[in-house]
Amino acid sequence: MSEENETFEDEIGTLPLDAWHRGKGARMVPFAGYEMPIQYDGIVVEHNWTRDQAGLFDVSHMGQLMVTGEKAAEELEKLLPGAIASLKPGRTRYSLLMAEDGGILDDLMVTNATPWIEGDEEEGTEGHWGEPAYYLVVNGAMKWDDIAHLREHLDDDVTLTHMDEHALIALQGPNAATALNRVMRNVIDDSVFMDSLVHDFGEWPLRITRSGYTGEDGFEISVPAEFAESLCDRLCAEIEVRPIGLGARDSLRLEAGLPLYGHDITEKTDPVSADLLFALTKKRREEGGWMGHEAVAKVLADGPAQKRVGLEIDGRLPAREGALVYSGEKQVGRVTSGGFSPTLERPIAMAYIDTALADEGTELEVEVRNKRLSAKVASMPFVPHRYHRGK
Structure with a gap:
């Protein structure tokens, strides 16, 4: 497998929005290798605001990866138990990165990001799908291990790119769509949960995915790091939006019943015990062909x-x-x-x-x-x- 942008950091790093958070009065704490905001106005206040309005979360510590190549889906299906080949362009799926012994190395989101290439009437060319591409968002604390695992097991014809010059912003809450549509000129009007699209907002090329970690309607927005502060300023200028810290993110995801990697699921946890069978599509669960299948099949047969x-x-x-x-x-x-x-x-x-x-x-x-x-x-x-x- 070929790779790009290899950088490994052991020390506590700073996110692109570090100064922005501090300017907003955030209390910063070390988390997943970075200084991150735990709260601004108080965890309960921020929690309730997100449930009622729209909260803006900085999740730039997460790993953003792009896997490209004609065999990208086939290669990913060797490592993930979900149906990747049947995932339609512009759709996202929750999945698991599996170990040989059936343990969960990480949980992640995978999007079919294959681009549509417009045709040119003057040149007589028709529109067509470009090179297959899959956008992965992995946990921040596990991203370097995930990159190493993918590099080891993906075929050499597949390219892995670490999008380390991108920030990731989550806008969550019942009024998230209202605020984002106002800023983005109704770009996400027709989208539904787990839809993903690319939108050029002026000079800001964005990937907007209708998903999140709070149980509320919301969006995750991948943006080049140099534009992240401007984007957050634009979003927080909307009356519904306030910045929210890690503390409320954790209480929201707990209420939503969403597991946190390293706590509720680990490499010692199998998907059956973790109640994550929905991430194993029925056909792939039965047919196998992915790392850890034999061990997971035994737990399925015997019961956890x-x-x-x-x-x-x-x-x-x-x-x-x-x-x-x-x-x-x-x-x-x-x-x-x-x-x-x-x-x-x-x-x-x-x-x-x-x-x-x-x-x-x-x-x-x-x-x-x-x-x-x-x-x-x-x-x-x-x-x-x-x-x-x-x-």
């Missing part, structure tokens, strides 16, 4: 020992990652993410518990500060998703 579930916890004391889950005197699981839900005004958590106890409504206990708190298994998402899927 534990499953990722939601927990609703009595009282107001949140259970954090690592808290032990009990059924009677027996430890039956462990919390992987937890916190106080501003929307539900109660503690919620994700945990892995013994499969026999994973049914909704099962009564359990969680140990917090040496106290046993009553809890029960709850369906996820805790707060319903509001993705825009069209009429």
Whole structure:
């Protein structure tokens, strides 16, 4: 496999919008190798604003990769359990980067970014699809490992480009489309959840994908880093939009029941236990041909020992990652993410518990500060998703 733009950074880095965040009064913390804003006006305030209006998140720490070549889809399907070859141009899919032993190396979004080449009447040429291209967004903490893994396993005829000169902005909330349409002159009017398009906004070439990590309608916007600050200024000039930090991003994704890599899923977690079977299309689940298939098929056949579930916890004391889950005197699981839900005004958590106890409504206990708190298994998402899927 050929590659471009190889750069590895071990020290804490700064994002293109670092000065912009500080100018907005953000409190900065190290996260995924970068200084990032944890909050501006307070996590609960920012959480509620995103649920009611539109929040602007800087997610430029994420890895943005482009895989190109005639065999790009075929090669990606060796490593991802999803159907990549059947993904239509301009559509996005959630998928997993798998290890040989069935563990999850990362979760990611993959978009068929194959360009449409316009025809030229004067030259007598017709429009046609260009070289196959797939745009991947991977987790910031895992991007260097992902790049190394892809480089090792993709064929030499496929090119991997790290788009390290691009920022990534997420605009999330029920009024995200209203604000973005006002700024972008209705460019996303016809789009639905998991649609992706390229739009030249003046001198700013943007990729806009209708997706996000909050459970709300929203967009992720890939923009050349040199234009990121101007774009954020334009978006935040809209009355519905405010900058939002990592703290609210985490509480929003927890309410949405979305797993966080390195916590709710790791390389020791298989997709069956993680309740991510939707990322394994039925045909590929049965036919295999992707890394880790044999190990995952065995878990499917035998059933997982534990499953990722939601927990609703009595009282107001949140259970954090690592808290032990009990059924009677027996430890039956462990919390992987937890916190106080501003929307539900109660503690919620994700945990892995013994499969026999994973049914909704099962009564359990969680140990917090040496106290046993009553809890029960709850369906996820805790707060319903509001993705825009069209009429």
